Amino acid sequence: MAAIIDIDHLSKQYGSGTKALDDVTLTIDEGEIIALLGPNGAGKTTLISIICGLVTPTGGTVRVGGHDIRTDWRAARKLIGLVPQEIALEPFEKVINCVRFTRGLYGMPPNEAYIERILRALALWDKRDAATRELSGGMKRRVLIAKALSHEPKVLFLDEPTAGVDVALRREMWEVVGDLRREGVTIILTTHYLEEAEEMADRIGVIAKGRLLLVKPTAELMGDFGKKTLAIDLDQPLAVIPDDLAGRGLTLAADGRRLSFEYDTRAERTGIARLLGDLAARGITVRDVSTRQSSLEDVFLSLVSEDAA
Amino acid sequence: MTGLNWPGIRAIFHHEMMRFFRTIWQSLASPVLSTVLYFVVFGAAIGGRIQSVEGVEYAAFIVPGLMMLTVLQQAVSNASFGIYFPKFSGTIYEYLVSPVGWIEVTMGFVGAAAAKAILIALVILLTSFAFVGVHILHPFWMVGFLVLSSVAFSLLGFIIGLWAKSFEQLQIVPMMVIMPLVFLGGAFYSASMLPPFWEGVAKLNPVLYLISGFRWSFFGLADVPVGVSLVAVGIMVIVCLAIIRRIFATGWRLRD
Numbered sequence: 001m002a003a004i005i006d007i008d009h010l011s012k013q014y015g016s017g018t019k020a021l022d023d024v025t026l027t028i029d030e031g032e033i034i035a036l037l038g039p040n041g042a043g044k045t046t047l048i049s050i051i052c053g054l055v056t057p058t059g060g061t062v063r064v065g066g067h068d069i070r071t072d073w074r075a076a077r078k079l080i081g082l083v084p085q086e087i088a089l090e091p092f093e094k095v096i097n098c099v100r101f102t103r104g105l106y107g108m109p110p111n112e113a114y115i116e117r118i119l120r121a122l123a124l125w126d127k128r129d130a131a132t133r134e135l136s137g138g139m140k141r142r143v144l145i146a147k148a149l150s151h152e153p154k155v156l157f158l159d160e161p162t163a164g165v166d167v168a169l170r171r172e173m174w175e176v177v178g179d180l181r182r183e184g185v186t187i188i189l190t191t192h193y194l195e196e197a198e199e200m201a202d203r204i205g206v207i208a209k210g211r212l213l214l215v216k217p218t219a220e221l222m223g224d225f226g227k228k229t230l231a232i233d234l235d236q237p238l239a240v241i242p243d244d245l246a247g248r249g250l251t252l253a254a255d256g257r258r259l260s261f262e263y264d265t266r267a268e269r270t271g272i273a274r275l276l277g278d279l280a281a282r283g284i285t286v287r288d289v290s291t292r293q294s295s296l297e298d299v300f301l302s303l304v305s306e307d308a309a
Numbered sequence: 310m311t312g313l314n315w316p317g318i319r320a321i322f323h324h325e326m327m328r329f330f331r332t333i334w335q336s337l338a339s340p341v342l343s344t345v346l347y348f349v350v351f352g353a354a355i356g357g358r359i360q361s362v363e364g365v366e367y368a369a370f371i372v373p374g375l376m377m378l379t380v381l382q383q384a385v386s387n388a389s390f391g392i393y394f395p396k397f398s399g400t401i402y403e404y405l406v407s408p409v410g411w412i413e414v415t416m417g418f419v420g421a422a423a424a425k426a427i428l429i430a431l432v433i434l435l436t437s438f439a440f441v442g443v444h445i446l447h448p449f450w451m452v453g454f455l456v457l458s459s460v461a462f463s464l465l466g467f468i469i470g471l472w473a474k475s476f477e478q479l480q481i482v483p484m485m486v487i488m489p490l491v492f493l494g495g496a497f498y499s500a501s502m503l504p505p506f507w508e509g510v511a512k513l514n515p516v517l518y519l520i521s522g523f524r525w526s527f528f529g530l531a532d533v534p535v536g537v538s539l540v541a542v543g544i545m546v547i548v549c550l551a552i553i554r555r556i557f558a559t560g561w562r563l564r565d
Contacts (some may be wrong), residue, residue, distance in 0.1 A: 017509050052404055052406040052498045053405055054402060054406060054564055055564065056560070056564075073408070074312075074314070074408040074410075075408075077406060077407060077408040078408050080406070082402070082406050084399075084402055086399055087399075088398060088399030088400045088402060089398070089400065090394075090395075090398060090400055091398065092328075092331070097324075097327070101320055101324050102407070103320075103402060104316050104317065104319060104320025104323070105317050105321070105403060105404070105407040105409060106317070106407050106408060107314040107317050107408055108316065109316065139354075147403075217493075302487045
């Protein structure tokens with residue numbers, strides 16, 4: 001797939017000396033969804049703001065669809081839609097007029113059929129004549145998405161799309177992003193919710209202290225760093241782990257009713273079959289087994305701590 | 310000018326005008342009421358003592374000044390509110406990330422603010438016909454001065470809106486600067502009626518040149534030569550445009 005965004009050695013240093021972004025290089029392909037993960041102040045929003053034109057970089061270049069964001073900014077910006085972190089809408093304006101306005105601002109001729117399609121896709125058509133101040137928080141966020149899509153952009157930036165919204169609404173947003181992915185829109189999202197990145201993104205970039213620590217396909221990242229834990233619930237509690245089973249990475253819960261076994265999914269032999277056989281041989285009856293994949297949170301924390309070290 | 314985003318300018322202009330038309334009666338009622346009051350106080354009460362100024366009936370003499378007073382107030386307040394409100398509501402980001410530059414944003418907001426001011430000024434003129442017979446000697450120049458003054462003060466209002474950080478700041482310049490300049494700019498009298506020293510001081514007031522030129526288009530009377538008035542408005546437009554361009558280039562009070 002062709003690159004739609006090409007970020008080359010991008011930096012942003014404020015007058016105070018603070019480095020908000022430090023030598024970031026990243027290529028994003030057309031049609032992919034990439035999630036930028038990082039703690040508050042990591043530089044995620046700065047990166048998005050530079051690409052969209054809200055912040056001026058102090059070094060490096062960005063090209064969107066081959067257009068430099070500084071020298072060919074009109075062409076570059078036409079390709080971009082931005083859904084900001086904060087809900088910002090004209091309170092007295094009708095939903096449909098807000099969307100029409102943004103389309104006009106981007107130099108696009110009126111297209112009522114297209115506007116109807118995006119409002120219907122975002123379940124806003126019935127609210128098209130409502131003033132934005134009358135809408136719920138979730139609807140307002142969808143209006144922001146409709147505005148960002150109004151000029152048919154090739155790239156959509158979602159800055160913390162589900163920050164501060166409830167679980168149901170978060171699911172709703174994920175569905176909207178899924179629909180956009182099917183339409184071939186390239187999406188760059190920032191999030192605090194690691195589950196969100198894991199759920200939606202094709203690739204994940206980890207940012208901390210203005211530096212892009214790594215970018216990998218989500219599955220590969222999970223494979224590289226992901227460990228699985230097998231939880232074995234026992235029929236009868238154990239006082240201690242039998243001596244001959246010690247040294248296999250087993251831990252026993254305080255109540256003696258659960259053994260946990262950490263294993264590497266990529267290993268040729270995980271050791272699960274042997275362990276279960278050994279338990280049975282010792283007359284230890286297993287009541288239930290379950291597995292847990294280490295979350296991106298674990299991955300993220302391990303990366304950030306490695307970088308700090 | 311072919312590189313400009315004309316649909317973008319049209320979108321901003323249309324958006325601003327729609328806001329005006331949503332509250333059309335409030336927008337018109339206040340200036341019309343003020344004009345009626347000015348006619349009652351200045352035209353009837355004071356006009357009874359000052360029969361005429363340089364051969365023009367006093368009630369008619371104040372019409373250009375009244376129109377200019379309204380134009381300047383409306384131009385400044387409409388343009389300053391127009392650009393301040395997106396800053397206040399947070400929607401300013403849209404203007405900064407879309408393919409519109411400072412020229413398009415200025416043309417959209419200032420064009421709409423000037424159009425509103427001109428519309429209201431024409432309503433004031435129509436209202437004044439109910440009180441006094443006004444003959445316009447140079448209608449073409451009258452429209453020209455009206456448009457130039459509206460644009461110049463809309464540009465000033467736009468700068469105030471860019472500068473303001475609060476609604477209080479938005480109000481303070483029109484109240485503390487524009488109103489005194491208009492009152493001291495000969496809206497209700499001729500500068501030649503002042504003692505020589507104060508006449509000299511009055512000529513430092515840029516608004517005097519606007520009112521003088523505007524009044525000339527009505528009655529052929531001017532405190533300063535018409536060419537000087539035109540140059541003064543032209544300089545104001547150029548200076549304001551240079552300031553706006555600089556604000557957008559640096560992002561001062563607009564972006565991080």
